[in-house]
Amino acid sequence: MSHFDADVSPLDDFRALARAPRPDHSDALAATRAREAALTKPAGSLGRLEKLAEWLTAVTGKAPPTVDHPRVVVFAASHGVAEEGVSAYPSSVNAQMLASFRDGKAAINQICAAYGIGLSAFDLAVDIPSGNIAVEDAFASERAAAATMAFGLEAIANGVDCLALGEMGIGNTTVAAALYAALIGGTAADWCGAGTGVSGEAMARKIAAVDKALARVAGEEDPLVLLTRIGGREIAAMVGAILAARSQKVPVVIDGFVSTAAAAVAYKIAPQAIDHCLFAHRSAEAAHGRALEAMGVSPLLDLGMRLGEGTGAALAIGILRAAAACHSGMSTFAEAGVDGPV
Template identity: 50%
Template sequence: MSDTIFPVSSFAELRGRLARLPEASTASAAAARRRQDDLTKPPGSLGRLEELAVFMAGWQGNARPAIGRAQAVVFAGNHGICAQRVNPFPQEVTAQMVENFRAGGAAINQLCRASGAELSVVALDLDRPTGDFTQGPAMTEAEVLDAMARGAAALDPRADILLLGEMGIGNSTVAAALARASFGGDGWDWVGPGTGSDPDGIARKVEAIEAGVALHAGVLGDPLAVLAAFGGREQAAICGALLAARARRVPVILDGFICTASAAVLHPLGTGVLDHCLVGHASAEPGHRRLLSAIEKRALLDLGMRLGEGSGAAVALGVLRAALEAHNGMATFAEAGISGA
């Protein structure tokens, strides 16, 4: 297929393109696996580092994969669901944090510098929040597709790996709503404190989510319609960016609960749409582990983080780099002159 997915004019057209996504190279992955088994160590002794090297080889189509350019993108949006008092901080904080990212003062700036990723921030119509999903759809089909296309456009075609993160006051409620609508349960299964909600605030989140699910019951089971009903522009942009990366066979590291919930909306499409995605860390948000189980992913790290911003993805990039250093830099038994292997 083409190395681009967007623009598309309708959900129907997008579904057709998702049925023809490129796959990883099984030959390159197998060659990387053989190399791992020939390196000067007991087979399997580097655990998931070996799996990561094989994963990268498959998506890069190269038995000796490398990360020359790592790109991190934080998408930011505002949400109408804040009318239901689900957010302990005012929505003005979204724009203020965007400026902090751009000035280099946030956690993600430091973590990207440490892990060797180039950070960009994409603010999505912060002066125009999405709709309140307890009153109607959060977005129209056209608004979803526009945000997805803007997410796709953010991908650097030179990137060897894409890290995704988000910022948006109220978007932990949006994430929990997307998870609830996509994978069932009830609001209490998915809701957490987010940026610091107290028990009353958590109860308001659950109430809002259940009201939204009741209102939009007719679209449950249709992933793209669920994204329109409950999602935010940054959630749609994350989907667009990861799809653009898949079209170019660029691996992706998702951040924590909110980022994973954004991507997981696409999982029920059943096209292996998230096969090129790693999850950087297991968030302290209580719904994240349940969500990882639903999409059959294992997080790389478990550090008790729940910041967002792509922070867990940036830390995980260091682990991925270590995996490739070992894969490419170690000697084989033959090269080292070690016998009896």
């Protein structure tokens, strides 16, 4: 029996969103493929850009595909597990970085400005840490977890047609490592990496904290119950955003190690729950590649990044917009009066 079993769970609506059938966009996809085959270039010469255009159509039903109103949404939260000494930085950094996002001074602000991408930062009660997962559940109840997931639905407001997910939260690579181990398997040591730059005794404390969290939830398999017990607010909000975007046919670009943990929760409910997600990059966090492989997905970039904030996802949006622009803006052989292949 699940730790939080009840006749009706407040998490059931999210389970239904994850398992809902995908809309049939086969006609639009056929149109995109037909246009791709007629564009003034050798077949396949734009490589993965061509597949990205097809993916956009498959998710949105638009042929030709467009990315006109992309937005990076950064969720900021605090974690009780930080008191275990698992990070190189104090939790006070959470509120300070949230202010930096809003003042336009963080790395993600610069990347969004360079690519013309909207940016929103949400404060998920950074002054109130979630439960210390080494000794207690992150959320007091399924209802509290569901409320935070529901907050994530705000990410697709105001006409967003491509959503990139970012996060900020001291201690959240520890939480993500615990979730990966519980969802995918393996030991704490398999999933714990440098995070903010820890090593030595701090790394030992990080592994010990994850070991304690895993011992507390041993035997639990429900992804959303695991999220409730050993997750965090920013991860819960990102799970909600992923599932809401799927229901609204909005493509989602996933950032790094922590954002991918949210995708892993959705994937473990139903693999098709992330078929509208593009994984932006392979993080320098060593275990990120293992998580991507477990879900059978290929990242777009590999730049040695591990900052979070949605930085890798914002870079990927630039490529995604280029893929859509090439597909829709290029002439076909017939339109350009160019001789086609013989």
